[in-house]
Amino acid sequence: MLKVNIRSFSYGQNEILKDIEFRLAKGEHLAVLGESGCGKSSLLHLIYGLLHLEHGTISWNDNILKGPKFNLVPGEPFIKLVAQEFNVMPFTTVAENVAEHLSRRNMDADASRVETLLEVVDLSSFSTVMVKNLSGGQKQRVALAKALANEPELLLLDEPFSHIDTFRKNKLRRKVFSYLKEKNIACITATHDAGEALAFSDTILLLKNGKIDAFGTPRHVYSSVSDTYQAGFFDEVNKLPSSLFNHDNTNKQSILYPHQLEVTAEKTELQVSVLQSYFKGSHYLILANWNGETIFFEHKAEIPKGEQLYLKRRD
Numbered sequence: 316m317l318k319v320n321i322r323s324f325s326y327g328q329n330e331i332l333k334d335i336e337f338r339l340a341k342g343e344h345l346a347v348l349g350e351s352g353c354g355k356s357s358l359l360h361l362i363y364g365l366l367h368l369e370h371g372t373i374s375w376n377d378n379i380l381k382g383p384k385f386n387l388v389p390g391e392p393f394i395k396l397v398a399q400e401f402n403v404m405p406f407t408t409v410a411e412n413v414a415e416h417l418s419r420r421n422m423d424a425d426a427s428r429v430e431t432l433l434e435v436v437d438l439s440s441f442s443t444v445m446v447k448n449l450s451g452g453q454k455q456r457v458a459l460a461k462a463l464a465n466e467p468e469l470l471l472l473d474e475p476f477s478h479i480d481t482f483r484k485n486k487l488r489r490k491v492f493s494y495l496k497e498k499n500i501a502c503i504t505a506t507h508d509a510g511e512a513l514a515f516s517d518t519i520l521l522l523k524n525g526k527i528d529a530f531g532t533p534r535h536v537y538s539s540v541s542d543t544y545q546a547g548f549f550d551e552v553n554k555l556p557s558s559l560f561n562h563d564n565t566n567k568q569s570i571l572y573p574h575q576l577e578v579t580a581e582k583t584e585l586q587v588s589v590l591q592s593y594f595k596g597s598h599y600l601i602l603a604n605w606n607g608e609t610i611f612f613e614h615k616a617e618i619p620k621g622e623q624l625y626l627k628r629r630d
């Protein structure tokens with residue numbers, strides 16, 4: 316089990332992470348979600364042992380990970396990090412890259428391992444291609460296969476699918492994350508992609524300015540958002556007076572996703588004027604004006620600009 320207890324981490328005077336505490340069991344997958352610059356990569360680099368942690372401890376199976384001041388070669392052998400600047404050897408083939416750290420004692424076993432890994436990252440047909448001739452997304456997949464070659468106990472992925480096109484991304488994510496589960500490899504991904512965090516993680520840690528802003532299962536984090544920062548990762552967001560829906564007189568605000576509002580024939584207090592309809596494939600996202608504020612809701616059809624209609628909270 317990984318135990319992280321970061322009381323404080325700074326670059327010089329600049330405190331980047333504060334009071335980050337969590338545990339990760341074998342085979343579990345944590346997604347660290349947060350805006351650019353909030354400290355996601357720094358967190359992964361601390362766990363891997365590239366950065367020194369002065370205030371706090373990080374341990375694996377109750378052994379404290381001592382970090383770069385104590386290890387001659389930074390990093391821990393049972394942890395692999397696939398960083399944003401992925402580490403591949405450009406002048407060797409894809410297969411040679413993946414095989415780089417294999418034992419070489421049993422050539423057949425090594426070849427079969429490389430074949431399996433290239434299948435996981437969807438690069439089987441590129442096995443003999445020189446890495447320098449690959450695209451950015453393909454190089455990223457080589458780096459991922461390389462990290463998995465000597466099965467790590469903990470895999471740290473920094474924006475692992477950032478260079479990969481949407482078409483391939485979903486299939487690849489399904490393959491990679493089910494491979495990790497099958498092999499019981501714990502994994503932490505740093506990502507901006509809330510869809511990935513919701514679909515593929517067991518737990519989401521939402522970072523805001525270097526602190527934990529929300530933590531829990533994807534279902535819990537998604538459905539209990541308390542402000543527009545949190546909700547904004549998952550979808551467009553509406554912040555509306557709760558009194559519109561509860562008929563109470565408090566000053567509370569409700570955070571609602573677009574799918575939580577719907578058009579109604581009833582004359583509600585939420586009378587809006589349509590500004591724009593955006594086709595989303597299975598539905599339209601409608602932008603509308605309510606008392607000078609932009610409201611987002613979903614509708615099955617396009618609605619003409621300027622149309623006045625009433626909205627209610629979907630049951």
Ligand SMILES: Nc1ncnc2c1ncn2[C@@H]1O[C@H](COP(=O)(O)OP(=O)(O)OP(=O)(O)O)[C@@H](O)[C@H]1O
Nearest residue numbers: 326329331349350351352353354355356357358505
């Ligand atoms: N080596 C460094 N020295 C000083 N400051 C740094 C260093 N590396 C990162 N920072 C700063 O620390 C903060 C957190 O950076 P970090 O890379 O951890 O964020 P991030 O959430 O991973 O961002 P992104 O999503 O853009 O990759 C940023 O303000 C960054 O400018």
